[in-house]
Amino acid sequence: xxxxxxxxxxxxxxxxxxxxxxxxxxxxxxxxxxxxxxxxxxxxxxxxxxxxxxxxxxxxxxxxxxxxxxxxxxxxxxxxxxxxxxxxxxxxxxxxxxxxxxxxxxxxxxxxxxxxxxxxxxxxxxxxxxxxxxxxxxxxxxxxxxxxxxxxxxxxxxxxxxxxxxxxxxxxxxxxxxxxxxxxxxxxxxxxxxxxxxxxxxxxxxxxxxxxxxxxxxxxxxxxxxxxxxxxxxxxxxxxxxxxxxxxxxxxxxxxxxxxxxxxxxxxxxxxxxxxxxxxxxxxxxxxxxxxxxxxxxxxxxxxxxxxxxxxxxxxxxxxxxxxxxxxxxxxxxxxxxxxxxxxxxxxxxxxxxxxxx
Numbered sequence: 001x002x003x004x005x006x007x008x009x010x011x012x013x014x015x016x017x018x019x020x021x022x023x024x025x026x027x028x029x030x031x032x033x034x035x036x037x038x039x040x041x042x043x044x045x046x047x048x049x050x051x052x053x054x055x056x057x058x059x060x061x062x063x064x065x066x067x068x069x070x071x072x073x074x075x076x077x078x079x080x081x082x083x084x085x086x087x088x089x090x091x092x093x094x095x096x097x098x099x100x101x102x103x104x105x106x107x108x109x110x111x112x113x114x115x116x117x118x119x120x121x122x123x124x125x126x127x128x129x130x131x132x133x134x135x136x137x138x139x140x141x142x143x144x145x146x147x148x149x150x151x152x153x154x155x156x157x158x159x160x161x162x163x164x165x166x167x168x169x170x171x172x173x174x175x176x177x178x179x180x181x182x183x184x185x186x187x188x189x190x191x192x193x194x195x196x197x198x199x200x201x202x203x204x205x206x207x208x209x210x211x212x213x214x215x216x217x218x219x220x221x222x223x224x225x226x227x228x229x230x231x232x233x234x235x236x237x238x239x240x241x242x243x244x245x246x247x248x249x250x251x252x253x254x255x256x257x258x259x260x261x262x263x264x265x266x267x268x269x270x271x272x273x274x275x276x277x278x279x280x281x282x283x284x285x286x287x288x289x290x291x292x293x294x295x296x297x298x299x300x301x302x303x304x305x306x307x308x309x310x311x312x313x314x315x316x317x318x319x320x321x322x323x324x325x326x327x328x329x330x331x332x333x334x335x336x337x338x339x340x341x342x343x344x345x346x347x348x349x350x351x352x353x354x355x356x357x358x
Contacts, residue, residue, distance in 0.1 A: 009183040012118055015109045016180035022102050023173045024336055029095040030169070031332045034218050035325050038088035039157055040072050040148045042096070047138075051100055053093050063089065072148065072155045099138060106134065126179045133172040140165045159219025160256075166215040167208065173336065174343050181347050189292040193349050196287065199280055200346045203300075206273055207339055213266045214335065216256060223328075225259035227318040232263050270308055277304045293348055300345065303338040310334055 033039050043066045044050065054060040064085045067073050073080065110127070113119055119127070144165045147158035217223060226232045241260045242249060249258040255265070281301040287293070310331040317324045 009118065012113055013180045013183035016176050019102065019106060020173060020177050020180065022105060023169065023176065026098050026102060027169050027336060028329055028333060029098055031329055033091045033095045035328060036088060036091055038091035039145060040070060041067055041085065041088040041092045043067060043070060043149055045142045051097060070149055071153055076155050130176060133175060137168050137172055140168055159216050162219040163212050163215035167212060170211065170339060174339065177340055177343060178347060185348065189290045190348050190350060191289050193287065197346055197349045200342055203276060203280060204342050204346065207342065210269045210273060211335060213262060213269065216262050217266055220259050220262065222259035222262045223315055224318045226263045227315055229312050229315055232260065237264060270311060274304045274308055277301055296344065299341045300338060303334055303341055307331065307334045307338055
Protein backbone atom coordinates (compact mmCIF):
# COMPACT_ATOMS: atom_id res chain seq x y z
CA UNK A 1 0.00 0.00 0.00
CA UNK A 2 1.44 3.33 -1.02
CA UNK A 3 1.44 5.78 1.88
CA UNK A 4 1.58 9.48 1.06
CA UNK A 5 -1.01 12.07 1.89
CA UNK A 6 -1.47 15.64 2.72
CA UNK A 7 -5.22 15.15 2.91
CA UNK A 8 -7.20 15.68 6.10
CA UNK A 9 -7.45 12.70 8.43
CA UNK A 10 -10.84 13.81 9.79
CA UNK A 11 -12.88 11.51 7.50
CA UNK A 12 -10.81 8.60 8.84
CA UNK A 13 -11.46 9.77 12.42
CA UNK A 14 -15.21 10.06 11.78
CA UNK A 15 -15.18 6.57 10.28
CA UNK A 16 -13.46 5.27 13.42
CA UNK A 17 -15.98 7.00 15.68
CA UNK A 18 -18.83 5.42 13.71
CA UNK A 19 -17.06 2.12 14.38
CA UNK A 20 -16.94 2.97 18.09
CA UNK A 21 -20.71 3.50 18.05
CA UNK A 22 -21.29 0.23 16.19
CA UNK A 23 -19.09 -1.68 18.64
CA UNK A 24 -21.08 -0.25 21.55
CA UNK A 25 -24.31 -1.41 19.91
CA UNK A 26 -22.72 -4.84 19.39
CA UNK A 27 -21.82 -5.08 23.07
CA UNK A 28 -25.40 -4.16 24.01
CA UNK A 29 -26.75 -6.78 21.60
CA UNK A 30 -24.44 -9.28 23.26
CA UNK A 31 -25.97 -8.28 26.60
CA UNK A 32 -29.50 -8.81 25.30
CA UNK A 33 -28.46 -12.15 23.84
CA UNK A 34 -27.08 -13.22 27.20
CA UNK A 35 -29.96 -11.97 29.31
CA UNK A 36 -32.61 -13.54 27.07
CA UNK A 37 -30.74 -16.86 27.00
CA UNK A 38 -30.41 -16.63 23.22
CA UNK A 39 -26.68 -17.26 22.79
CA UNK A 40 -26.93 -21.00 22.11
CA UNK A 41 -29.91 -20.86 19.75
CA UNK A 42 -27.67 -21.02 16.66
CA UNK A 43 -25.54 -24.15 16.98
CA UNK A 44 -23.35 -23.61 13.90
CA UNK A 45 -20.85 -21.01 12.80
CA UNK A 46 -21.33 -20.06 9.16
CA UNK A 47 -19.61 -16.70 8.62
CA UNK A 48 -21.03 -16.27 5.10
CA UNK A 49 -24.16 -18.40 4.73
CA UNK A 50 -25.18 -17.71 8.32
CA UNK A 51 -25.98 -14.11 7.40
CA UNK A 52 -29.43 -15.29 6.33
CA UNK A 53 -31.91 -16.71 8.86
CA UNK A 54 -34.01 -19.79 8.01
CA UNK A 55 -36.14 -18.79 5.02
CA UNK A 56 -39.03 -21.25 5.33
CA UNK A 57 -40.80 -23.48 7.83
CA UNK A 58 -38.72 -26.50 6.85
CA UNK A 59 -35.46 -24.67 7.55
CA UNK A 60 -36.83 -23.36 10.85
CA UNK A 61 -37.68 -26.88 11.96
CA UNK A 62 -34.18 -28.11 11.08
CA UNK A 63 -32.62 -25.31 13.15
CA UNK A 64 -35.01 -26.05 16.01
CA UNK A 65 -34.15 -29.76 15.94
CA UNK A 66 -30.46 -28.90 16.26
CA UNK A 67 -31.24 -26.73 19.26
CA UNK A 68 -33.19 -29.59 20.83
CA UNK A 69 -30.00 -31.66 20.94
CA UNK A 70 -28.18 -29.38 23.40
CA UNK A 71 -28.43 -29.32 27.19
CA UNK A 72 -30.02 -25.88 27.36
CA UNK A 73 -33.16 -27.13 25.63
CA UNK A 74 -33.27 -30.41 27.57
CA UNK A 75 -32.83 -28.91 31.04
CA UNK A 76 -34.01 -25.28 30.77
CA UNK A 77 -36.40 -24.96 27.81
CA UNK A 78 -38.00 -28.39 27.18
CA UNK A 79 -41.42 -26.74 26.77
CA UNK A 80 -40.21 -24.38 24.02
CA UNK A 81 -42.37 -24.13 20.90
CA UNK A 82 -41.09 -23.11 17.48
CA UNK A 83 -42.42 -19.62 18.19
CA UNK A 84 -40.35 -19.41 21.38
CA UNK A 85 -37.30 -20.64 19.50
CA UNK A 86 -37.69 -17.98 16.81
CA UNK A 87 -37.55 -15.28 19.50
CA UNK A 88 -34.21 -16.37 20.94
CA UNK A 89 -32.87 -17.19 17.47
CA UNK A 90 -33.55 -13.61 16.35
CA UNK A 91 -31.35 -12.05 19.03
CA UNK A 92 -28.37 -14.34 18.40
CA UNK A 93 -28.78 -13.94 14.63
CA UNK A 94 -29.02 -10.16 14.94
CA UNK A 95 -25.92 -10.11 17.18
CA UNK A 96 -23.96 -12.04 14.55
CA UNK A 97 -25.42 -9.98 11.71
CA UNK A 98 -24.32 -6.75 13.39
CA UNK A 99 -20.80 -8.18 13.68
CA UNK A 100 -20.84 -8.76 9.93
CA UNK A 101 -22.07 -5.22 9.35
CA UNK A 102 -19.16 -3.90 11.44
CA UNK A 103 -16.77 -5.86 9.21
CA UNK A 104 -18.37 -4.35 6.09
CA UNK A 105 -18.34 -0.87 7.64
CA UNK A 106 -14.62 -1.34 8.24
CA UNK A 107 -13.69 -2.88 4.88
CA UNK A 108 -15.47 -0.62 2.38
CA UNK A 109 -14.29 2.77 3.75
CA UNK A 110 -10.84 1.23 4.27
CA UNK A 111 -10.61 0.51 0.53
CA UNK A 112 -12.01 3.94 -0.34
CA UNK A 113 -9.47 5.69 1.90
CA UNK A 114 -6.64 3.72 0.30
CA UNK A 115 -7.80 4.88 -3.13
CA UNK A 116 -8.07 8.45 -1.83
CA UNK A 117 -4.60 8.13 -0.24
CA UNK A 118 -5.85 9.36 3.14
CA UNK A 119 -3.75 6.99 5.20
CA UNK A 120 -0.45 8.23 6.57
CA UNK A 121 2.44 5.97 7.42
CA UNK A 122 1.80 6.14 11.18
CA UNK A 123 -1.77 4.87 10.67
CA UNK A 124 -0.77 1.47 9.28
CA UNK A 125 0.13 -0.25 12.55
CA UNK A 126 -3.06 0.88 14.36
CA UNK A 127 -5.12 -0.28 11.36
CA UNK A 128 -3.54 -3.74 11.49
CA UNK A 129 -4.13 -3.95 15.24
CA UNK A 130 -7.80 -2.99 14.76
CA UNK A 131 -8.21 -5.67 12.12
CA UNK A 132 -6.56 -8.34 14.28
CA UNK A 133 -8.59 -7.39 17.36
CA UNK A 134 -11.80 -7.58 15.32
CA UNK A 135 -10.92 -10.99 13.86
CA UNK A 136 -9.88 -12.31 17.29
CA UNK A 137 -13.15 -11.07 18.78
CA UNK A 138 -15.16 -13.09 16.27
CA UNK A 139 -13.08 -16.20 16.96
CA UNK A 140 -13.41 -15.86 20.74
CA UNK A 141 -17.16 -15.37 20.31
CA UNK A 142 -17.50 -18.71 18.57
CA UNK A 143 -15.23 -20.46 21.10
CA UNK A 144 -17.51 -19.02 23.79
CA UNK A 145 -20.64 -20.40 22.09
CA UNK A 146 -19.01 -23.81 21.67
CA UNK A 147 -18.43 -23.94 25.42
CA UNK A 148 -22.19 -24.22 25.83
CA UNK A 149 -22.58 -26.82 23.07
CA UNK A 150 -19.83 -29.34 23.80
CA UNK A 151 -20.64 -30.14 27.42
CA UNK A 152 -23.71 -32.37 27.72
CA UNK A 153 -24.50 -30.87 31.14
CA UNK A 154 -23.72 -27.17 30.49
CA UNK A 155 -26.84 -25.08 29.89
CA UNK A 156 -25.05 -21.75 29.33
CA UNK A 157 -21.72 -20.65 27.92
CA UNK A 158 -18.66 -20.50 30.16
CA UNK A 159 -18.70 -17.27 32.16
CA UNK A 160 -14.91 -17.17 31.89
CA UNK A 161 -15.05 -17.16 28.09
CA UNK A 162 -17.93 -14.69 28.23
CA UNK A 163 -15.72 -12.34 30.28
CA UNK A 164 -12.85 -12.71 27.80
CA UNK A 165 -15.22 -11.98 24.90
CA UNK A 166 -16.60 -8.92 26.72
CA UNK A 167 -13.23 -7.49 27.76
CA UNK A 168 -11.77 -8.00 24.29
CA UNK A 169 -14.75 -6.09 22.84
CA UNK A 170 -14.01 -3.24 25.25
CA UNK A 171 -10.32 -3.32 24.27
CA UNK A 172 -11.35 -2.99 20.63
CA UNK A 173 -13.73 -0.18 21.57
CA UNK A 174 -11.07 1.76 23.48
CA UNK A 175 -8.42 1.24 20.83
CA UNK A 176 -10.67 2.54 18.04
CA UNK A 177 -11.66 5.50 20.24
CA UNK A 178 -8.02 6.31 21.05
CA UNK A 179 -7.05 6.06 17.38
CA UNK A 180 -9.84 8.49 16.44
CA UNK A 181 -8.73 10.93 19.15
CA UNK A 182 -5.18 10.80 17.77
CA UNK A 183 -6.55 12.13 14.49
CA UNK A 184 -9.04 14.66 15.89
CA UNK A 185 -7.72 16.31 19.04
CA UNK A 186 -5.49 19.35 18.40
CA UNK A 187 -2.11 19.39 20.15
CA UNK A 188 -3.01 22.53 22.08
CA UNK A 189 -5.75 20.57 23.89
CA UNK A 190 -3.20 18.08 25.23
CA UNK A 191 -1.23 18.83 28.39
CA UNK A 192 1.03 16.93 30.76
CA UNK A 193 0.40 16.09 34.41
CA UNK A 194 1.99 12.78 35.35
CA UNK A 195 0.44 12.27 38.78
CA UNK A 196 -3.07 12.81 37.42
CA UNK A 197 -2.42 10.49 34.48
CA UNK A 198 -1.12 7.77 36.79
CA UNK A 199 -4.17 8.06 39.06
CA UNK A 200 -6.46 7.82 36.02
CA UNK A 201 -4.57 4.76 34.80
CA UNK A 202 -5.14 2.99 38.12
CA UNK A 203 -8.84 3.89 37.94
CA UNK A 204 -9.08 2.29 34.49
CA UNK A 205 -7.36 -0.84 35.80
CA UNK A 206 -9.77 -1.10 38.72
CA UNK A 207 -12.73 -0.45 36.43
CA UNK A 208 -11.61 -3.25 34.10
CA UNK A 209 -11.57 -5.67 37.06
CA UNK A 210 -15.07 -4.48 37.89
CA UNK A 211 -16.18 -5.07 34.31
CA UNK A 212 -14.84 -8.63 34.45
CA UNK A 213 -16.95 -9.20 37.55
CA UNK A 214 -19.92 -7.67 35.75
CA UNK A 215 -19.44 -10.29 33.04
CA UNK A 216 -19.23 -13.02 35.70
CA UNK A 217 -22.46 -11.70 37.22
CA UNK A 218 -24.17 -11.88 33.84
CA UNK A 219 -22.68 -15.24 32.90
CA UNK A 220 -23.80 -16.93 36.11
CA UNK A 221 -27.09 -14.99 36.32
CA UNK A 222 -25.93 -13.96 39.77
CA UNK A 223 -28.29 -10.99 40.10
CA UNK A 224 -31.12 -13.37 41.03
CA UNK A 225 -29.05 -14.81 43.91
CA UNK A 226 -29.47 -11.60 45.92
CA UNK A 227 -32.19 -9.27 44.57
CA UNK A 228 -31.86 -6.93 47.53
CA UNK A 229 -30.16 -3.62 48.33
CA UNK A 230 -28.27 -2.25 50.26
CA UNK A 231 -27.83 -5.64 51.94
CA UNK A 232 -27.08 -8.97 50.27
CA UNK A 233 -30.14 -10.96 51.30
CA UNK A 234 -30.35 -9.06 54.57
CA UNK A 235 -26.65 -9.14 55.44
CA UNK A 236 -23.47 -7.32 54.51
CA UNK A 237 -21.61 -10.64 54.09
CA UNK A 238 -24.08 -13.55 53.93
CA UNK A 239 -23.42 -16.41 56.37
CA UNK A 240 -23.88 -18.98 53.60
CA UNK A 241 -21.43 -17.28 51.24
CA UNK A 242 -19.09 -20.28 51.24
CA UNK A 243 -21.64 -22.75 49.91
CA UNK A 244 -24.80 -23.07 47.83
CA UNK A 245 -26.81 -26.16 48.61
CA UNK A 246 -24.41 -29.09 48.83
CA UNK A 247 -21.72 -27.34 46.83
CA UNK A 248 -18.92 -25.69 48.80
CA UNK A 249 -16.64 -23.17 47.12
CA UNK A 250 -12.93 -22.95 47.81
CA UNK A 251 -9.80 -21.47 46.29
CA UNK A 252 -10.18 -19.41 43.13
CA UNK A 253 -13.71 -20.69 42.48
CA UNK A 254 -14.83 -18.95 45.67
CA UNK A 255 -13.96 -15.61 44.03
CA UNK A 256 -15.10 -16.38 40.48
CA UNK A 257 -17.87 -19.03 40.59
CA UNK A 258 -19.83 -18.18 43.73
CA UNK A 259 -22.85 -15.96 42.89
CA UNK A 260 -23.07 -14.47 46.39
CA UNK A 261 -19.35 -13.69 46.46
CA UNK A 262 -19.66 -12.13 43.01
CA UNK A 263 -22.37 -9.89 44.45
CA UNK A 264 -20.18 -8.92 47.37
CA UNK A 265 -17.16 -8.10 45.21
CA UNK A 266 -19.08 -6.36 42.42
CA UNK A 267 -21.10 -4.16 44.78
CA UNK A 268 -18.27 -3.13 47.06
CA UNK A 269 -15.85 -2.60 44.22
CA UNK A 270 -18.45 -0.22 42.75
CA UNK A 271 -18.48 1.80 45.97
CA UNK A 272 -14.67 1.88 46.05
CA UNK A 273 -14.47 3.05 42.44
CA UNK A 274 -17.08 5.74 43.10
CA UNK A 275 -15.15 6.98 46.13
CA UNK A 276 -11.88 7.04 44.19
CA UNK A 277 -13.46 8.90 41.29
CA UNK A 278 -14.86 11.43 43.75
CA UNK A 279 -11.33 11.92 45.14
CA UNK A 280 -10.06 12.09 41.56
CA UNK A 281 -12.64 14.76 40.72
CA UNK A 282 -11.82 16.71 43.90
CA UNK A 283 -8.23 16.97 42.70
CA UNK A 284 -9.17 17.53 39.06
CA UNK A 285 -11.33 20.56 39.79
CA UNK A 286 -8.20 22.41 40.93
CA UNK A 287 -6.40 21.81 37.63
CA UNK A 288 -6.62 24.56 35.04
CA UNK A 289 -6.14 22.71 31.78
CA UNK A 290 -7.13 23.37 28.15
CA UNK A 291 -10.74 23.92 27.08
CA UNK A 292 -11.51 20.29 26.25
CA UNK A 293 -10.30 19.22 29.69
CA UNK A 294 -12.25 21.92 31.52
CA UNK A 295 -15.49 21.02 29.74
CA UNK A 296 -15.28 17.27 30.33
CA UNK A 297 -13.66 16.78 33.74
CA UNK A 298 -17.03 16.36 35.51
CA UNK A 299 -18.19 13.54 33.22
CA UNK A 300 -16.56 10.53 35.00
CA UNK A 301 -18.09 11.51 38.36
CA UNK A 302 -21.55 11.91 36.84
CA UNK A 303 -21.27 8.57 35.01
CA UNK A 304 -20.07 6.56 38.01
CA UNK A 305 -22.95 7.86 40.14
CA UNK A 306 -25.42 7.03 37.38
CA UNK A 307 -23.81 3.60 37.01
CA UNK A 308 -24.29 2.78 40.68
CA UNK A 309 -27.91 3.94 40.58
CA UNK A 310 -28.62 1.76 37.54
CA UNK A 311 -26.86 -1.17 39.20
CA UNK A 312 -29.14 -0.86 42.23
CA UNK A 313 -32.28 -0.75 40.08
CA UNK A 314 -31.02 -3.69 38.01
CA UNK A 315 -30.72 -5.89 41.10
CA UNK A 316 -34.05 -4.77 42.54
CA UNK A 317 -35.91 -5.59 39.30
CA UNK A 318 -34.70 -9.15 38.77
CA UNK A 319 -38.24 -10.42 39.30
CA UNK A 320 -39.53 -8.30 36.38
CA UNK A 321 -37.72 -9.74 33.34
CA UNK A 322 -38.61 -7.00 30.85
CA UNK A 323 -37.73 -4.11 33.19
CA UNK A 324 -34.63 -5.96 34.34
CA UNK A 325 -33.44 -6.43 30.75
CA UNK A 326 -33.56 -2.78 29.78
CA UNK A 327 -32.17 -1.42 33.06
CA UNK A 328 -29.33 -3.96 32.82
CA UNK A 329 -28.66 -2.76 29.27
CA UNK A 330 -28.57 0.86 30.46
CA UNK A 331 -26.18 -0.26 33.21
CA UNK A 332 -23.90 -1.84 30.61
CA UNK A 333 -24.08 1.19 28.30
CA UNK A 334 -23.15 3.55 31.13
CA UNK A 335 -20.20 1.30 32.01
CA UNK A 336 -18.88 1.71 28.46
CA UNK A 337 -19.30 5.48 28.59
CA UNK A 338 -17.52 5.58 31.96
CA UNK A 339 -14.60 3.59 30.57
CA UNK A 340 -14.37 5.84 27.50
CA UNK A 341 -14.53 8.97 29.67
CA UNK A 342 -11.48 7.80 31.62
CA UNK A 343 -9.70 6.83 28.40
CA UNK A 344 -10.45 10.35 27.15
CA UNK A 345 -8.96 11.85 30.29
CA UNK A 346 -5.78 9.79 30.11
CA UNK A 347 -5.49 10.71 26.43
CA UNK A 348 -5.51 14.48 26.87
CA UNK A 349 -3.22 14.46 29.92
CA UNK A 350 -0.01 13.30 28.26
CA UNK A 351 3.09 14.49 26.47
CA UNK A 352 2.17 16.72 23.52
CA UNK A 353 4.84 15.06 21.41
CA UNK A 354 2.70 11.90 21.37
CA UNK A 355 -0.16 13.65 19.57
CA UNK A 356 -0.49 12.98 15.82
CA UNK A 357 -3.61 15.02 14.99
CA UNK A 358 -3.45 17.33 11.98
